[in-house]
Amino acid sequence: MSLSQIETDAVGVDAAVTPVAQPGMVGRSPGRLAWARLRANRTAMVSGWIMVFFVVLGLAAPLVELVYGISPFEQFQDKIANNSLPLGYFGGVSGEHWFGLEPQLGRDIFIRLVYGLRTSLFIAVSAALLTTGLGIVLGIVAGYLGGWIDAVISWVIDFALALPFLIFALAIMPTVTARFYGPRDEIPVPFRIGVMIFLFALFGWTGTARLVRGQVISLREREFIEAARASGAGLFHILFRQLLPNLWAPILVSFSLAVPGYITGEAALSFLGIGVVDPTPDFGVMINKSLSYAQTDPAYLIFPGVVIFLLVLAFNLFGDGLRDALDPKSSR
DSSP states (O other): OOOHHHHHHHHHHHHHHSSOOOOOGGGOOOHHHHHHHHHOHEEEEEEEEHHHHHHHHTHHHHHHHHTOOOOTTTTTTTOTTTSSSBBTTTTTOSSTTTTOOOOOOOOOOOOOOOOHHHHHHHHHHHHHHHHHHHHHHHHHHHHHOHHHHHHHHHHHHHHHSOHHHHHHHHHHHHHHHHSSSSSSSOOOOHHHHHHHHHHHHHHHHHHHHHHHHHHHHHHHHSSSHHHHHHTTOOOIIOOOOOOOIGGGGHHHHHHHHHHHHHHHHHHHHTTTTTTSSSSSSSHHHHHHHGGGGGTTTHHHHHHHHHHHHHHHHHHHHHHHHHHHHHHHTTOO
């Protein structure tokens, strides 16, 4: 056998043994894999687009008002009958007033819902950012340091979880308001919103802190943390440069599921009269006022109820889809 034949046979054997790289076999990062799983979840994607639509609509409320041509405080008394109900069918729905008019005052429901959307999203997202940040710091410190620090933070978490939020909100809101304003003073809307965000932050950080603490306990003895200690890395570097990047998946899921909870919580406080009050557009205020007209003008109750239902449902379904996408063991 000649040398050329031997080389040809060797090349043929190598070609048979060595697999040929296929385009679909190219390695992908965990982020790309999570994005692929999320895109494959049709429910999550549809919910995500609905969520984006509501967020953009709320942010563009002044632009919507300019295009729509009606202010949220403008009254149309000439379209209200003597019985305080809007003229026309289904609460006065028309080409000029897409969702009809409010009974008695005659304000446009659609533009008030758009501004109410902005109010609810601002409070919910601000509270979620604050509670998530506070929960991350306390959870990562408690989980890594352990000892008496972990015991104290865990005790505070258990104590806060045992407190009834609604009862304390009913007590704290009037107390804080009376501390800064008199009984005849008009309380500014930013002050009310700030107190609501403070209440949510006071009670809402515990879930994120407990989640982060559990994750840190499972990570603090891993090899990369031991290597960071051996190299002389400081505490801040280990906590926020080594541990925190490995916690973003559960933190993002926790944040996405916290926002709809704060949306409903804000609406509940405003419904009870201790949050945002009229004439500021808000879901809770509109639903509270609409109960008096549930039989005579059901449209006034249906439109705010459907909008807040779709908003909360979209956030929850997207949060569930995000959790499945970020879970490497998920079969979806």
